[in-house]
Amino acid sequence: MTINFENKKQQNSEASVESSRRNFIVGSAAVAGIAIAPSVVLYQTAHADSLQNVSAKEGASSKVRWGMLVDTTKDVDWNKCVEACNKEQGLGNEEESRDDQRTQYIRVVDVKNKGTGYSMSLPVMCQHCEQPPCVDVCPTGASMKRPDGIVLVDRHRCIGCRYCMMACPYKARSFVHEVLHDQKEVTPRGKGCVESCNMCVGRIDKGQEPACVEASSGAIVFGDLNDPDSAISKLLKEHGGKQIRADLKLNPAIHYQGI
């Protein structure tokens, strides 16, 4: 519930100047409707058939905020998502690193309630926080947030200090310990750099969904959290969702149901 509240608050403040006059006429009940109007006009046509909200010429837009909603109640083998991720990003080609050193963009976390014996598993990737601690601590500006909310590592600037790994409360980042070969074109990665889930940024810029979403058989919904008409926003509005460690107030873009 905190999520919806925060989103509304944000939208209100963005459009408060425009809406003030109409507020007076229509009354406070219509505030939310008016506040979201600009983004609807901009994105409704694009969102109808594809996810091509991003213009390749103009780059990532701050009007969009990409997010995911993971339904953990669905009976899905999350390892399929991990496999799809590894294939898309070319992960898993470390030969000499230990298991705990190898890069993971998605971790499958098993949780068990000792009292009731109820157990479940959920995929945990970079949560693409609105206030990312990894970006705060990065000494070189390599850890960065794109205007559309995707948190990335700019490997051109990364010096491998691993401060971001310490700062991340989700343990989302990995460090490459050895010389790599045969990287994928879409994800250049190499020794001495920190890396994490990039929400398949190359695919998003092409108007496609991230690889794990495609492999999840509907258990992960991807979309624009700023667009109230997107599938993810509607689901969140209707059924709600939880963020992991919401108490840290980082406002992650990854929401979960059933946790």
Add this chain to the structure above:
Amino acid sequence: MWLQRNFDFSLNSFFNKKIRKINLQKLPLTVAGLALVASFSSTVFANEVEQDELGPKITFPDFEGEKCILPEEEMRRQHPDLLKHDRIKTLREGVRAKADGSKLDGSLKQCINCHATKDDSGKYVRIDNEQHFCVSCHQYAAVSIDCFQCHRDIPEGSGDFHALSNHKNLDYKAVIPGTYSLTVKDMANITPEVHSDDN
């Protein structure tokens, strides 16, 4: 001509000084110095070499009618700037195309896709081979730049790389003897050596 005259003048004064100070012990040194001066002056007089002929001759693959974004002379100088400029745009800002919708100039992926060279057996050469397009010049110019520690050095889908695996069930000791590191499980199976120093 001005340069030449000026140079001749300085050369003469150099000779005069040398001749005045000459002695038998330093004769070999003087001869070597003269040889050096002679070789230097010959390069000055032969300074008619075209800029294009400096550096190694690069073999270009067949572009099938497509042209590079700039002429070769300009690419030689400007390719680092093009790449650096556009990498900031692409990665940090998410810009994937020019204002007119065409491809960005600086794309290492595109460089590789066009310029990747093949060896005699028809396979793409990797970055550790001096026939690799980038290496063929960078080695001559003593440029050691680490683009390909992260970036892919040959076109994708060429089949010249091994299939991706997660190496989960791989016995590293058998694959690369001597270069593996011990896992926690390995450590658990190792019985500690008992030192019998106390005896």
